[in-house]
Amino acid sequence: MVEWKKGGRMKDLIIIGGGIIGGSSLYYLLEKGYKGKILVLEKNDALAQESTSLCAGGIRNIWSTTVNMEMTSYSIEHFKDFKNIFGVSIGFEQNGYLFTYYEDEWEDIVNFKPRWDEVGVNVELIPPEEIEALIPGIRAGVNHLDPDILEMVPISPIVGGLYGKDCAILNSTSAAEAYFKYSRDKYPDQIEISLNTEVHKIMIGGGEVKGVVTKKGESIEAGAVLLASGAWSKKIFDDSDIPENLSIPVEPIKRMLFVVSPPKSANYSHIPLTIIDNGIYFRPEAENLIVGRADENQIPGFDTEPDRSYYEELINLYMQARIEGAEYSRIQNMWGGLYAVNTQDNNALIGEHPDFKNLYLSTGFSGHGVMEAPAAGLSIAEIIEGGGVKTIPEVKKLRIERIREREFVKETIVI
Numbered sequence: 001m002v003e004w005k006k007g008g009r010m011k012d013l014i015i016i017g018g019g020i021i022g023g024s025s026l027y028y029l030l031e032k033g034y035k036g037k038i039l040v041l042e043k044n045d046a047l048a049q050e051s052t053s054l055c056a057g058g059i060r061n062i063w064s065t066t067v068n069m070e071m072t073s074y075s076i077e078h079f080k081d082f083k084n085i086f087g088v089s090i091g092f093e094q095n096g097y098l099f100t101y102y103e104d105e106w107e108d109i110v111n112f113k114p115r116w117d118e119v120g121v122n123v124e125l126i127p128p129e130e131i132e133a134l135i136p137g138i139r140a141g142v143n144h145l146d147p148d149i150l151e152m153v154p155i156s157p158i159v160g161g162l163y164g165k166d167c168a169i170l171n172s173t174s175a176a177e178a179y180f181k182y183s184r185d186k187y188p189d190q191i192e193i194s195l196n197t198e199v200h201k202i203m204i205g206g207g208e209v210k211g212v213v214t215k216k217g218e219s220i221e222a223g224a225v226l227l228a229s230g231a232w233s234k235k236i237f238d239d240s241d242i243p244e245n246l247s248i249p250v251e252p253i254k255r256m257l258f259v260v261s262p263p264k265s266a267n268y269s270h271i272p273l274t275i276i277d278n279g280i281y282f283r284p285e286a287e288n289l290i291v292g293r294a295d296e297n298q299i300p301g302f303d304t305e306p307d308r309s310y311y312e313e314l315i316n317l318y319m320q321a322r323i324e325g326a327e328y329s330r331i332q333n334m335w336g337g338l339y340a341v342n343t344q345d346n347n348a349l350i351g352e353h354p355d356f357k358n359l360y361l362s363t364g365f366s367g368h369g370v371m372e373a374p375a376a377g378l379s380i381a382e383i384i385e386g387g388g389v390k391t392i393p394e395v396k397k398l399r400i401e402r403i404r405e406r407e408f409v410k411e412t413i414v415i
Helices: 020-031 066-080 082-086 103-119 128-134 147-152 172-186 230-239 308-322 369-384 393-398 401-405
Strands: 009-016 038-041 097-101 123-126 160-164 191-194 199-205 208-214 219-227 250-260 273-275 281-285 288-292 331-342 349-352 359-363
Touching (some): 009 020, 009 208, 020 172, 020 369, 038 219, 066 369, 066 393, 082 172, 103 160, 128 160, 172 191, 172 369, 230 331, 250 308, 288 308, 308 331, 359 369, 369 393
Antiparallel strands (some): 250 288, 250 331, 273 281, 281 288, 349 359
């Protein structure tokens, strides 16, 4: 491990990462009364330019685990009121989410519906004809397809849909930037934001955090460190020579998004974010659609180069089979970004590291960081302030210790 060497700047708290998790954490800490000096370290020349800005911008409270339902339900209410709090529009539109299901999956969804009702998740089970009414051109059946097409693109009839009416889309970059701007304007004497400053190592001494070392070689002392660096979190752990048994199971996994022209001339501007066959999803983006699908064969790493053929030779084939006119959905733009995937249970790590005092983590969100950013920021602020999680008690289940104790919080609805 990197041992502490005295010298350099001194701060009460360092936040590693200038994305939406770091911004939300900063905002809630200060609003909850944190009095110390905070330094935010961001490796890029602007805030919120990595995973925050490269995600699909969807937010849903449809999950299999209670903690994710409660965190995202809190976040939806927060984002709904965002403009009133921050004076900034973040493009928040509650068009909903629509999951579509085959017969072999549908019974489980019907049986789980009472649990969503119990937690207060506003979902509706809808029949195929309502799905076809919601999404222009979608065909729930498969009778329109030749047998040879079905052999190449093996899809089945859609027998029902799970429609989350409170779910939404938003501009995550605008939201993240607003957290930082609001905090800096309201608490100018407590905040320093240092851009183009990549953290190389965390300094540890006597079982507690002492600060960080940047890639420029500067040592910055701090009473506490919050690691909110998403896909780069484990690399910082590794570079700090923290033993593997004390590290975190967070891997960077590329996810690609494609902006495509909509099928034919139908109006898709207010459709829900829709998940169809083989995990393919799409949502409105101005006059176009954003389309994506998680590649289960993606090798962990920091590569973010988009692959045009992944859309043309896989995703679009399924879209053509399911949606009339999707053969005209040509790529207008594309990019790759990184999920910070918790390889053990696809859920975040939120709390103080059990072996290093004052080293706090809010990472490993596995693709739902933007959706949970307000709830995560609030929760880590409550933890850092010393009282533990209060507002959303379920967040206690995301403690770091659960990994070594093998008390996983398995999330199954991951797209």
